[in-house]
Amino acid sequence: MSEDRKSPEELAALFEQQCRAMRLPALSASELLDLMDYYSRQGRDFESEVCRHMAERIDPDNDEVLLTRAHYYADDGDWASALALRKRLAIGGYEDRLFQVEYIIRTGAPDQALQRVMSALPSVQSLPDYDFLYDAAILLRDYGYPAHALRLIGHVPPSYIDYAAVCDLRAECAMLTADYDAATAILNAAIDQSPFDGNLWTRMASTAYRQGKYTEAQEAAEYALATGKNDEAARLKCLADIALCADDEAMMDLLKAADSMQDAGICLSCGHRLYQAGRYTLAEMAYRQAAVYSPRDGSVRGEAIGWLALSLVHNGACDSALVQLASLRAMGYDNWSNAQEMAEILFAQGYEKYAVRALLEGRREKVLSDARYFMLIRQLGANGCYEAARPLWQDILAQPLNCPQDLQAYVDQARARLA
DSSP states (O other): OOTTSOOHHHHHHHHHHHHHHSOOOSOOHHHHHHHHHHHHHTTOHHHHHHHHHHHHHHOTTOHHHHHHHHHHHHHTTOHHHHHHHHHHOOOOHHHHHHHHHHHHHHTTOHHHHHHHHHHHSOSSOOHHHHHHHHHHHHHHHHTTOHHHHHHHHTTSOTTSTTHHHHHHHHHHHHHHTTOHHHHHHHHHHHHHHOTTOHHHHHHHHHHHHHTTOHHHHHHHHHHHHHTSOOHHHHHHHHHHHHHHOOOHHHHHHHHHHHHHHTOHHHHHHHHHHHHHTTOHHHHHHHHHHHHHHSOTTSHHHHHHHHHHHHHHHHTTOHHHHHHHHHHHHHTTOOOHHHHHHHHHHHHHHTOHHHHHHHHHHHHTTOOOOHHHHHHHHHHHHHTTOOGGGHHHHHHHHTSOOOOOHHHHHHHHHHHHHTO
């Protein structure tokens, strides 16, 4: 470190000193938290976080500020801190009940959460009660209980100030329960009342896409985009375009569009279409792009790397494919199904030794269930792979398996051959 270069500790002290001296916007803590929510809805996470920190600096003991911090603790799974902070707050009413409801939902008790919500409502309800129902329904949806969310949101009347958002949530929850007819009916009725609501058209596109109605998804997404800028609608249109595309050149244009959007999911969809069409070189390119744009520790990256490995096998890059297969395990993914599929391709190509290496990698550091041993026996036996797979067979023969009769024949043959 050069003599005039400050240490991290010195930089931190200078930074904190200047932050304390910095003039903050002339906004109250409540206004900053409103702005935090606004930026969050727009996907502007940095600006949202800045507003939260500013609110904490301006009024650190403000009940809204403390409640927001409690929610952040809860989102990080630190419920001890969240509950301790909540006890300090002088809040009541629906804010406090909503916090309790979220805790109950997190414990996996959606029925109990429903009871808690409904028991809190007066016999004659008004706008704050409907806000509470709507917020509680969103929590149920977010934690994977869309059917329970539907039961709550059904109590919000059409007179609610933002009934289009209620319809959007109802349709989403119906879609998540695979009741596509109900979702479509809800959306059609809502669009009749609010034909220029881009969110409703986007939900319609999503519902159609999930059903494999790609032309309808394309059209609905176009309507959504006609109402204004809408990233999700643009994404759905691109996905529908990919599903309907039957031309390599057009697919490359869509892949370029996905690249410009930096959307891992769209790149994956491009890769899947190309892979299914046997265009493995182009599929490899798409899966590499998906890996670039996915979070380092996200499930999308694992999926992209798994498919990249299979594409590499088809493209004759077996050693590189095995490197990708091993990387899945190193990242914490269960690579067993990837290993089996890779091995099947390699057996079909006549690369027995590579197939065994793939299966050995899939077997590494795992305790296999009987069902997986049965799959392994069937795969090795059906491909007549015995001597090359000696370590795998030795592992199989050491297990107290009660094999079905057709698989026992393979096991007996392996025992005889490897004796």
